[in-house]
Amino acid sequence: MTKPNVLISGASVAGPALAYFLHHAGYDVTVVERAPALRDTGYAVDFRGPALDVLKELGILTELREHDTRMGGTTIVDEAGNEVVQLPAEAFGGELDVPKRDLTRILHRLTADDVEYLFDDSITALTDHGPGVTVEFEHHPAREFDLVIGADGVHSNVRRLAFGPDGDALRHLGMSGAGFSTANHLGLDRRGLMMPGKASILLFSTGPTEPLTVSLSFATASPALDRLTRTEQEQALRDAFAGYGWEAPRLLTAMSEADDFYFASSCQVHLDHWHRGRVALIGDAGYCAAPTSGMGTSQALVGAWTLARELSAAGGRHEIAYTAYEERLRPYVLENQAAGRQAAASFSGGEAPPAIS
Incomplete structure (x- = not known):
């Protein structure tokens, strides 16, 4: 059969x-x-x-x-990098993370x-x-x-x-952003850092010698940016984070050098x-x-x-x-x-x- x-x-x-x-x-x-x-x-x-x-x-x-x-856990910081609150691992992770x-x-x-x-x-x-x-x-x-x-x-x-x-x-949830990895200059060791807001930054690393994983997100009206070129997407990110302090300028520079850059809307x-x-x-x-x-x-x-x-x-x-x-x-x-x-x-x-x- x-x-x-x-x-x-x-x-x-x-x-x-x-x-x-x-x-x-x-x-x-x-x-x-x-x-x-x-x-x-x-x-x-x-x-x-x-x-x-x-x-x-x-x-x-x-x-x-x-x-x-x-x-x-993850440390929440403000736009100046000052600690606001500590969140436990359960806030972002599951029972098993790989x-x-x-x-x-x-x-x-x-x-x-x-x-x-x-x-x-x-x-x-x-x-x-x-x-x-x-x-x-x-x-x-x-x-x-x-x-x-x-x-x-x-x-x-x-x-x-x-x-x-x-x-x-396909229902847009009002956010778009990019992900990439760069050198772990902050020495994060199985921890995360997050600056929430209309333009938000999430950083984490699985060890001090492992790469820093970067997520840059910002408010958008539609997923139209997904269809643009990488150059255009990077410019949209620079516009969204213009005037932001903390790690934003350094991360925007690292973004252009990353070979694993990707962009997606939520x-x-x-x-x-x-x-x-x-x-x-x-x-x-x-x-x-x-x-x-x-x-x-x-x-x-x-x-x-x-x-x-x-x-x-x-x-x-x-x-x-x-x-x-x-x-x-x-x-x-x-x-x-x-x-x-x-x-x-x-x-x-x-x-x-x-x-x-």
């Missing part, structure tokens, strides 16, 4: 986790990733609540604990022998013709799949192809349904709660585990499985999205956007 085959777009966290569970449920799994190789960047990610149970199911919880950053590069490397190793990975490629067209989905790729020949799952982030290519333009699905994804026909979405692609929620990685893992479990329980009948997956997961997602909106408002000094049902 031929195994049902599934294509997953995205090889970060949700994609490989889902690939692992589906392979063990009897699926033939392919993962396509537009990056040329496994990504080796990203902040430390934290896990809370049910995500720890998923890590146990994956069999990697003990190994990940060996990579725990064991971050301490560098994202370690998580993605472990997930890839866990699945590499059983799952086909297509790096340096992306989906260009999806045709759901009832019995299956015809998938066209940028580089590989077109192929047929029984199911297609988008695990490709907040600006999901699969979502755009299957659901159409984002429209109101957004949420809201959809009435996370599936259409044989195509479904997991993680940020379907229900991003925004980085301010602190739940992105946990939500990705729980979403992958829930979808795989429902597909297995439904005997591969995707319509039943997709519906059950949404019903089971949506309360958890709504709670995380509410937290993301509230945190975005507290960082920027504004009011939280209204709740969305």
Whole structure:
């Protein structure tokens, strides 16, 4: 009997986790990733609540604990660098914090022998013709799949192809910003420093000899800056931080020299349904709660585990499985999205956007 085959777009966290569970449920799994190789960047990610149970199911919880950053608290300072208050580690971290590069490397190793990975490629067209989905790729020949799952982030290519333009699905939370690393000139040792406000600075390091991770955020009316060039994004940051003291001038200089600079706006994804026909979405692609929620990685893992479990329980009948997956997961997602909106408002000094049902 031929195994049902599934294509997953995205090889970060949700994609490989889902690939692992589906392979063990009897699926033939392919993962396509537009990056040329496994990504080796990203902040430390934290896990809370049910995500720890998923890590146990994956069999990697003990190994990940060996990579725990064991971050301490964060000192809040004013624009002159004067200490305002000390926050405990729990304010920004979860029950377990690990560098994202370690998580993605472990997930890839866990699945590499059983799952086909297509790096340096992306989906260009999806045709759901009832019995299956015809998938066209940028580089590989077109192929047929029984199911297609988008695990490709907040600006999901699969979502755009299957659901159409984002429209109101992508909700801006009033913040944009950049992240990069630089020399740890402050000697931070498993601690953070934060200057909140309309333009905010968050700095942390996992050790005195480790790089300083920098996040510069500022209030914006839309995510339009995401589409600009790096030069234009850097100028927007200089404009936002003009006149600020403390570490701002030094960090703006370091920003231009960083080779791991990235820019993103804080957004949420809201959809009435996370599936259409044989195509479904997991993680940020379907229900991003925004980085301010602190739940992105946990939500990705729980979403992958829930979808795989429902597909297995439904005997591969995707319509039943997709519906059950949404019903089971949506309360958890709504709670995380509410937290993301509230945190975005507290960082920027504004009011939280209204709740969305």
